Structures are given as structure tokens and as C-alpha cells.
Amino acid sequence: MTTQRNDNLEQPGRSVIFDDGLSATDTPNETNVVETEVLIVGSGPAGSSAAMFLSTQGISNIMITKYRWTANTPRAHITNQRTMEILRDAGIEDQVLAEAVPHELMGDTVYCESMAGEEIGRRPTWGTRPDRRADYELASPAMPCDIPQTLLEPIMLKNATMRGTQTQFSTEYLSHTQDDKGVSVQVLNRLTGQEYTIRAKYLIGADGARSKVAADINLPMEGKMDIGGSMNITFKADLSHLAAHRPSILYWVFHPGSNIGGLGAGLIRMVRPWNEWLVVWGFDINQEPPKLNDDEAIQIVRNLVGIEDLDVEILGYSLWGNNDQYATHLQKGRVFCAGDAIHKHPPSHGLGSNTSIQDSYNLCWKLACVLKGQAGPELLETYSTERAPIAKQIVTRANGSSSEYKPIFDALGVTDTTTNDEFVEKLALRKENSPEGARRRAALRAALDNKDYEFNAQGTEIGQFYDSSAVITDGQKRPAMTEDPMLHHQKSTFPGLRLPHAWLGDAKEKYSTHDIAEGTRFTIFTGITGQAWADAAVRVAERLGIDLKAVVIGEGQPVQDLYGDWLRQREVDEDGVILVRPDKHIGWRAQSMVADPETALFDVLSALLHTKQTNQANQANYS
């Protein structure tokens, strides 16, 4: 049976009975109000990861979602290195890899007239080309993988729920009011029709691109929604004979009509190798939306695959709009938005789910610190300061990636064709034995190579930089990058950047700097002559009531720099120190030992956590 609907519309199906009792912290009180510390609206990548991060931190939370289950179509799939690092930190990397298509099968991105037809070009992507593979392997303990959203969401949701989240399906957010002590949220149980109130200290709106929470707090948005029309067609067909020798998650098809709407060209995307697929095909959003039926869906699939009698089983289809919009501020008081609610863009470059999970990772350690009384509420303001520029950056990049197909159409000479026959005829121009043919071939190769900005853009994926009051730079400016910041990330311990990865260990174990700096605490890294920093950290942790781990790296220590990788990357002297935040961004660094390391560390952490500004009345109000 097939369905035609938007992915975010009603999920038909059987009812769910909630038979798990509420935990002690989340019990209805006498006025029948359920209480919790954080209420999360939405169980997509942003919501389910937020629930998992908060539960891992021991923060009580309830996650509600409108539907009876998680995503029902395999929208997001490319899971980039930064996200894999985060999922590794959350302890679920193995569970994700067990369901994912591995990195080595991701990358022979193909451009073709049809999947069975002539190839226009090919380019190794996602760090699978040998020179870029080195960049990817050197940068992180985790490699990208491909896991459909339909499989990733349940893993995060399961782990969140097992760690303490109260997950409520078929429960709809209706409205909220907030005061200086918390947020009262009106929700609807869609099975019983009953409305009730959840009282939370904080609310996270992770309710997708048409977020009601974002609308209710009137988040300022820039850009436009629905700038192009796309349809997803999911289907089963055995295409191993066309894919296995050039394994890729993406086969881009230059077929008549493929430059109208959509992602920039027609797309056949692997869902499961090599018998389950998703076609993305465009339509003119200014015209009446197409009304698809099974026969038409099969015909579109057959056209793109290029086999007229292909045996196809259609699983479903839906229409969706491409967006170009981001929020310039992400919160109001005790209410925060994350994910597609704050960045709405085409799936080009696979940034949506990744950035959604990264938003929540940034927000949740801050919420945990404030709720545990370790930080002042001003820390929460840095969520917007740090993540709003990222929202703008990825919306711009994803839309840029879509428009970078035009030079390929131009080089092929098909941009302004008016009929299908003309399109097909012009595709042959690139093969001509003529100066014009040679010019086209050169332009085509340049346009295909330029797609590295979508498919080999490690800088965009892991190079995020934060400049806020939760990063202490002592007035220094970030050094300029010598490499292209979209293709390459800045390998540095400059405060605000992501902690560089280095393999460390001893005779028995090997682990990454990212494994030592756990997401539930702050960490300092120093060397043997920096022992005084480690001693100071114990006292500072006690004074501030925070979890602060000190790692002394060097010969004879439990943690050794066996390959010298850390020495080459740390950029501070052996007796210097690097402070890493729970989200593995550098919070501060000192080049070398100072006269009073305890005071230095105490002052920096107090400033970063905004404890100095936190008087007792404020603390009572916000935690």
C-alpha cells in the first residue's frame, strides 16, 4: 500500500497503550499537573538526542511526540564525523554502526544520464578519496556512516528512554506560558482527547521545520520557506548490478526535467544496499502540486534508473518543500528551539539531522549545569550566541550546494532546453571531437570537482567555531586559516574550536582525546610539568561543585602520547593547560604554567559558567 502525504503529517495506525508508570520525579501532583525538569517537544533527531543527552546527565525529562512512532520515511541518512563523535560520546556508536552502511560503501558519487545509462562522471566523496581519507582519519576517532533516519531515531529514543526519559507518543504540544520559575505546557493526548499540563523548568521545541513552539515564542527568522518543490519516492528494486562496482549512497541523474525544483538534479539514493532506494525528483512549486499515483511513481523511478521494465515495488511517496530560512535567535526565557525548527534548508550536503543533533549537544550540557546549580542562567544565553551563526551557515551552504548543479547543466549545454528531445540531444555535446566539445569537457570536470563543497566538505562538517562568553580567549583573535574553511577544518586548540583528536593510551589500551574528555564533565589536559594544574583542578572542582577531570599526559603517566600526536597538536607548552567543555569545544587554554594555577582555573571556570554573576536569588529562580 502506498501513501501520499507530507512526512510531518498524521501517521495512520494502531493505538498505543501507555502502561509504564510515571517515575517518582515525573508524577502528577494534586492538581493533575505532571512535573519535570525539561520537556522536549518532538522525537526527531533534535528531540530524541536531547532526551538522550539530558538523561545521560541525570536530568529528568519528558519527550512528547505527536505521532505513534518515530520518523516513518528514511529522510536523513548521511551521518557525519562530528555527529558520530557525539554519538560515540553518548555511548551508542556501536549500536549505530551495527545498523549503518559503512563508510567504505558511501562514496563513489555518480553523475549519469540514468543509472543504467551513460555515466557523466564520478567522484569519491565523504572522505573516501585516498588524500581526503587521510584528512578524515587523522581528524577523528569516528568516521561518517550512512544510517536512515528510520533506524537512527529509534536507537536514540531507546537509549534516552532506558536512561530515564519519559517518552509520550501520540501527545501533541498545544501552547505554553512561562514565568520566572518555569514553563506550563498544555498538551493533548491524541488517543483519549484529554488535555493536560506539563510543568517544566525548561522547554525545548524540537518540533521540526513548521515548529509551533518557535512560532509561539516568535523566533526571528530570515529567508523563505518553500522555494522549490520535491517529491520522495521510496521503492524496492534490486539494482546491485548497477551499484555494487561503484558503491555510493547517491546517484545523480541528468534527465529531462531534472533541473526543475528538487535538489538541483534527479537523485537515486541508496536506503539499503542495493535493493531499497529513495528517488528525489523536483516539481515546479509555483504550479499545482503533482498528484502522484503508483503508476506515475513507477514511471519516474524507471526513467531515472533507465530500465523501462524494471521490477519496482513502491513503498511510499510524499511531497515536500525546499526551504531557505534560519532563526537569528534561538530562545526566549526558558524556551529553546533546536533542529529544523531553527534551520530549514534542502537536504543537500546532509546537514539537517546532523546539525539538529549538534544543536542539542550544545544546549543540553548547559541546561544540565544550570539545573545542577553549577552555572548561572546566563550560560544558557550562549546557546543562541553559539548556534545561531551555525544555523545561518548551514542553511546558506545547503542552498549553495543545490545551486552548484547549475554549472554542470551549463557545461552539458542543457540548461535552457525546452523539450525532452532537445535535452537528450544536447547531452551528446560533451562527447564531440571539437574545440567546443573540449571546452565543455573541461567545464564539466571543474563543475563536478566543485561538488567537493557538498560532498568532501570536512570543514563544514567538523569545523564549527564558537565565540561566546562560554569561551575564554583572553582577548586573542582566532588565527586565520591557510586552507579553505569549508573543505578543511582548523586543526588547533584555539578556544572555541573543537578539541583536536589524538590517539593516546598505554600498553593495554588505545583511545582518543575525545574518549577521555567525556560529555558529562569538564576536562583539563596538561603534561608532566603541568601537574600543578591537575592538583589545582581537584580543589577548583570542590569549590565550584562541578565535575572536572584532570588528565596529565606523558611518559610514566596512565595516559601516554604514544604517537606524539597530542604533542604536535596541543599548541601549548608541556606545562600549559587546555580546558575542554563537555561538548568537546575548547573553553580556554594557557600557554604555560602560571604562578597560581588554582586561581587562574577558578576564575576561568567561574566566568565560563557565569557563576560570578549568579546570586542566590537568581539561582533559586532558575535551577
Ligand SMILES: Cc1cc2nc3c(=O)[nH]c(=O)nc-3n(C[C@H](O)[C@H](O)[C@H](O)COP(=O)(O)OP(=O)(O)OC[C@H]3O[C@@H](n4cnc5c(N)ncnc54)[C@H](O)[C@@H]3O)c2cc1C
Ligand atoms: C529527502 C531528505 C533527505 C535528507 N537527508 C539528510 C541527510 O542525509 N543528513 C541529514 O543530516 N539530514 C538530512 N535530511 C534532513 C533531516 O531529515 C532533518 O533535518 C531532520 O529530520 C530534522 O530533525 P528535527 O528533529 O529537527 O525535526 P523532525 O525530524 O522534523 O522531527 C520533528 C518532531 O516533532 C514532532 N512534532 C511536530 N509538531 C509537534 C507537536 N505540535 N506536538 C508534538 N510533537 C510534534 C514530530 O512528531 C517529530 O517527532 C534530509 C531530509 C530529506 C527530506
